[in-house]
Amino acid sequence: MRNSTPKDIGSINFGLMEPEEYREMSATKIITADTYDDDGFPIDMGLMDPRLGVIDPGLECKTCGKHSGSCNGHFGHIELAAPVIHVGFTKLIRRLLRGTCRECSRLLLTEDEKAEFHGQIDEAQKLGRDLNDVTKAAIRQARKKDRCPHCGEIQYDIDHEKPTTYYEVQQVLTSEYSQRIAGAMQGGEDGERMSPDELAEETDIELSRINEILSGSFRPRESQRKAIEKALDIDLTEEDTNKLMPSDIRDWFEAIPDEDIEVLGIDPERSRPEWMILTVLPVPPVTARPSITLDNGQRSEDDLTHKLVDIIRINQRFMENREAGAPQLIIEDLWELLQYHVTTFMDNEISGTPPARHRSGRPLKTLSQRLKGKEGRFRGSLSGKRVNFSARTVISPDPTLSLNEVGVPDRVAKEMTQTMNVTERNLEKARRFVSNGPEGHPGANYVRRPDGRRLKVTEKNCEQLAEKVEPGWEVNRHLIDGDIVIFNRQPSLHRMSIMAHEVVVMPYKTFRLNTVVCPPYNADFDGDEMNMHALQNEEARAEARVLMRVQEQILSPRFGENIIGAIQDHISGTYLLTHNNPRFNETQALDLLRATRIDELPEPSGIDDEGEPFWTGYDVFSELLPDDLNLEFTGTVGEKVVIEDGQLLEGTIAEDEVGEFGGEIVDTITKIYGKTRARIFINEVASLAMRSIMHFGFSIGIDDETIPEEAQARIDETIDDAYDRVEELIEAYERGELESLPGRTIDETLEMKIMQTLSRARDNAGNIADEHFTSENPAVVMAESGARGSMLNLTQMAGCVGQQAVRGERINRGYENRTLSHYQENDLSAEAHGFVENSYTSGLTPREFFFHAMGGREGLVDTAVRTSKSGYLQRRLINALSELETQYDGTVRDTSDTIVQFEFGEDGTSPVKVSSGDENEIDVANIADRVLDSEFESEQEKQEFLGRRPRPTNLSEHADDRLSVESTEVSSDD
């Protein structure tokens, strides 16, 4: 069955096909436009001829003998009554018509020019440039010739009427030439009169001739015409168009010599230009245009079949008419009709041509429509397709899972299967899966016997089937805990948008994931859905486990630091745990660490006044750190964080320590202790933080943003102050005393100064409000630790919302000369231009609310526009860069092996393998020490290796001095 060996594609050539080739590959000639006869059998030499392949199951293909499914179908052909132009080549046909002689068909270039363009083509090919540039230049050059350099024939311009009509445009003597000459000799409004004598003199034509021309009895020759035109400054020509029939063009192209088309970038071995004019039309196999049987037994044909029916009908009428000797006009009409049908058969969306329509009025989907666009063959069927073994549902958080895991609903697990090859060793398991049936959880849906027969496991047959399972069978069992699956959230903007997780089967209907993997997926739980794919072969599963697991993606290739880490409440939790280093009794300390690997507390940090032992937050946190970790850096809060030998000695653990984008401790652990250790650390930090935040309790309410009346009064005062200052500025402006800043107009200066004053007022209000918040205030904790929100948010909640802006300016739009109808015209004051003096807690006035909505709307529009713009930009960038690849020699090259970078990133290093940090200096000594330490079991071994050379023997006495010096050094080192 499948004994054909796999083959590599060596190369692909594109070219035109010869009519004879169409005939050779054709299974049958098609002559009738009918499909099926009254009994429902396909008609011989009709469009559904059984030699074109089979679509009905059970029938045998008349050409290859295979059945439907294994027979790919075979082409047929239609002999066209007259040649027609292939729409796909109209541009090339036009170029060839313009570049070759109408008489001898040779390229309108001299031998030298030809050689020159030949060379250019070779060069462009070598440099990987676009050949079109050269060939276009060659045609441009050829078009300049008005006479053929080979046979001397005059060349005419070729006009192309889209899509498929070509005309020769000739400048011929107008029939009104005598009138025009006479008119010009009379002189126009300002022109001077010219007598026939003078004209004869000027043009060197005999006077008698001139008189003959003037009387219209002699048509001037071309040279004479030109002379007269020059003398009188008139145009004596008119355009005469001469339609080129496809058969003319075909004859023309047949005579083009091979060496001439080479210059135009066409390989004559493979493609002759006359093949662009079709004389034979291939008929796609029925498998490419299957007919569908409707419920009522009627057959419905594919769009392509409909189009082919049209072509055959017209083709036949054409032949009949021609044989009957119909007038040229009718023949030409039919020819045009045939051209139209063949054109729309290939492309039904050509501008200037009405699309061929179905009876219902729907435009037909013909060949080009099948390929083009998002739903076309390339983008819709080849680059992206629908797949089996995939699931999609809403996501929700589960902090008890490891970051490597994903909670899969049992009903999903029962649908997705993994293939299990039954052996003696897993026979028991396999039988158990099968006996559980398709409904019980670790069950099975299908089994495959060694003879290849696939059996569905049902509730009824599962018990008996289980007994029959033997080694050599395959069992499609349900997903169980520990299976590896691929998990994805759109938009898949970076490689961390698709990661591999281990399955944990769970009840209910959502996918569950640890909250620390939200940043790489950019996921939240407000209704986001995600996709899961169950892997179907061992190779894929191994690759996913080794390369794609979440822990392998902790470091982002974008900036080389960790992208996974503590977020939001985790950060508040560690902050509460370590800020001011609180104390815990034994029960509390054990409770904090209960979700971690730590099952024994360290030595107590001290004994409190009541004689009870206590553990500090630092000590509890330090339990999670690797024993020999040493770190020192400036942390989130601005104070130093010191870790020595895995013990946190100083500092508060918050965003910059364990956070998502470059948390220093997470980053260091990942780089020094590996990804597995980092995964454990992140999981444990998250668990500890959750326990810690639950211990302390963390909630926020409106009272947390309310300030005492006294403070409110001070804020009002500062704002009133600012209003006064704005008023002063406006008065100064109106008196014309305001001095403009360099490079600004007076108006701009005023605006800027008002903005400055008001923003200072808001900051002052914020500062006053801040004074009344303790460091225990939950909003302050979140802002300080970097968990969520900023001090500015707090200012706006408690102090003053501040100036609303649209396009970075105060609000200036709305009514004529004012923002809202509540204000006087040309009011420059703060409140008339969107300054919100209230805070969110105190509440906005209606006018303030309106201004706030204006500023808010701009933000929304901006984000909407930005995402769509940047999405398209990124799509184009990715498509442009997707073929670049780093080679084994370190260079980055494209698919034609042209070098793009001589060394990847100029330094040949991967960002995730490089130590990060602002100083960006690699601490070589530290690394060397670490490598050495890990290499040797004891200090002594290390010293031995470090080349304290063994005492040399058999040296001459002269070496004694040097030796003694060295030996003393060694001993002092020890």
Next chain:
Amino acid sequence: MVDVSQHELVPEHTVLEEDELEEVLSEYDIDRTDLPKIKRNDPALPDEAEVGNVVKIVRDSRTTDQAVVYRLVVE
């Protein structure tokens, strides 16, 4: 006229000798047409550079101190 090649932001461009070029080409196992290209009318090129020559460009780099790039002069 401003000579851009003297500007501090324009890296040093030198025409590569034939034997040096051979070395480079064999190092990367390429033909000279596989190199990145630079147009002859590029103002940063030294005057003696001709079409078909290869220039060596040594520029400051953010990741390494100095990065070396070779370009084939075209057109």
